[in-house]
Amino acid sequence: MYIFSQKLKTLSFVLMAVGILSLAFGFITTPSTVEDVNNQMEHVDADHSEDSDSHETAVKINDHHDEAHAEHVLTQLKNRPWSALYVSALFFLFIALGTLFFMAIQYIGQAGWSVVLLRVMEAMSTYLIPGGLIVFLILLAGGLHFHHIFHWMDASLIDPNSPNFDPIIEGKSGYLNVPFFLLRAVVYLGGWIGALLLIKKYSIEQENAEVGNNIAYNKAFKVSAIFMVFFGVTSSTGSWDWVMSVDPHWFSTLFGWYVFSGMFVSALAMMVLVVVYLKTKGYLQTVNHSHIHDLGKFMFGFSIFWTYLWFSQFVLYWYANIPEEVTYYIARFADYKVAFWTMVVMNFVFPLIVLMDSGKKSYYPYMVVTGVVLIIGHYMDLFIMIMPGSVGSHWYFGVVEIGTFLGFLGLFIFCTANNLSKRSLIAKGHPMLKESEHYHYYNIEHEDH
């Protein structure tokens, strides 16, 4: 039985408080009128003029000091705390969803090796409930025009008589309209959470069942299989709705897979961190290096898979250079170049080099460092997917971004640890528990260290 230590509880509350305070700070410091924006930009100009190198930039900004531009900038600045909140909320929701996907895979594959990790997966994916609620509230706030992360929600864009009329968005309005958008969100979250609750319920039923009675396990298999079909569609459409529609003019056919691969890698990285944390605290005695090694193999493999999808899209856009498509990368290269390439290095080069050697995947230090790098890297990946469409060039890694990330991390820690402490840490009664306890990958020789 895991005991949720007071220390960790305090830490999670502190992190959540940091998140709320930094979000409040973000909203307070956001300019509310065009005058504020103009003042701020003059301030920026003053800053720039001290630096002769950026004089040109300052001149450029001065040239654009007309009313329309200032209004546009105001919208983007107002979006900033909302976007920071949204990216973090979505990122941690994706971690929980990726974990649920991995857990369902274990049931469908009737996997034996992973049984000792099932309860960790269950606890981690339980974050879907609070995380899903928060994401839904943010989407709802968008629908009620509290923020403009989703540009297409503006009704004037599809009004043929309006000067803002946009025929491309009008053409997509059959799918991209607020009621259907929110309905879909309810369906996705409802389906995922439903599957999660059923799998957790059957897991407990199986624990209490007599030896040899595997009815609950078989039910979990069926739920997982149905969930997987549902997830196959909704993970794609969900990523269109929640991530791709931030750039409503642009579309990509492999986007769902791209988002999924990132989500899965982050989930595995987080799983490694949680498992290693529990092991260092003396829990999960039956988890051995071979289990960690397998998580490492998945992490390595899906990092490569993520890179494959990333590059598949990038090289075709780069080569074909079609304006409609390439605008996506133009925006990212113009304003996000450093973050963009850092993210590629963190998500591809780093795990490639560290995890390529088979032995490294079973050592905790390598796995923890890679896990942390991958989590930050994939947060940045999501950041770069959302931000160019919502705040444009006015992005920072500032108080709001880091604060909300920490806040959701706190919520995630609280939810996971709280859930772990409520049930036994090992899914007892699982028909393949024994196999998992004896799981051994042949070339791991070292003992616990």
Next chain:
Amino acid sequence: MSKKLVHGLFDDDDILMSGVKAVRQKGIDIDEVYTPFPVHGLDKAMGLKPTRIASAAFIFGIIGFFFAIWLTWFMMIEDWPQNIGGKPSFTWLENMPSFIPIMFEMTIFFTAHLMVTTYFFKNKLYPGSAGINPDPRTTDDKFLMEFFVDGDTSNLEAILKDSGAIEVTVKDIVEEEKRNLWFKLPPKSASVVVILLGLGLSSCSSDEPMREPVSVYMPDMYHSVAYEPYSEDPNGINSMEARTPVDGTIKRGYVPYDIPNTNEGYQEALMNLKSPIASNDENAKYGEELYNIYCISCHGINGDGQGKLVQNEKFLGVPSYAASRLPNISEGSIFHVITYGKNMMGSHASQLTWDERWKISQHVLKLRSQLK
């Protein structure tokens, strides 16, 4: 002192394992063990090094990666620059994204092909390589430990004998007898080998004949994580890994016999059961042979009930088959009695198949006709 070749032959993998451990405990290195199937844990017991194919693969990959860089640079930038899709070939770096698929494929190609080649060479499995198995019995059911020893071998022989070797042979190694692979290659295969070696694999051969045991390959086979066939299995039916056959399963060649083992069943067999096999000399002769194995010790060679055990008074009351003694028997009732037994006689259904029992019945009737 010349070098000697010592072979210890074992007929059981468990004995082999304990033998390997005993020999290693004495600080003697085993040069090779030949087994008909992978023996779990043998590599560890022998102290084999783990395979280094992964490091080799990494190096091959690096070679392929740089080869692709050179290839794309030479073809697309240096030798024949082209303007494809508005991207003129000025420098390699500017066109690099379009070369990444080639770099990727070349890395994989080099890794895969050179790894397979290395694997075959390291394990001496290249085309035309001579078989290096010293004793063909190890491909059937025997296990062989091989040693190359300088000097006295009596100590080693004693250890091998003690640990259960069924056969220990010692041979002097004459220079020609060294199993040097290169001499045995036919010319055609040799040229193939030389060409393959040209790919950069000249470091795999060794002057010493098999001094180094080959590395472990296919380690998965040595380290099965699955339950063993007849082991305990908490999830299996009756906690066994092996499953009982489906109800109503009939084993191959088995013919069910429906008449029950009761008095009514006996009467039924006596009156109505007829032999389904032909009454001929061949069947009668086979029946006689079986009779002389299974029945003779009680019933006697003539069927007179005076078998060896009866004469020695181990069993009493074995009747003669004669009509005067047993007036009322038929081939059906004889079959029935062999199948189920009667009085002191036990069932022979487990020793004799259905048709064998019918053949014995035929012979018993023949004996009966000869008895007064």
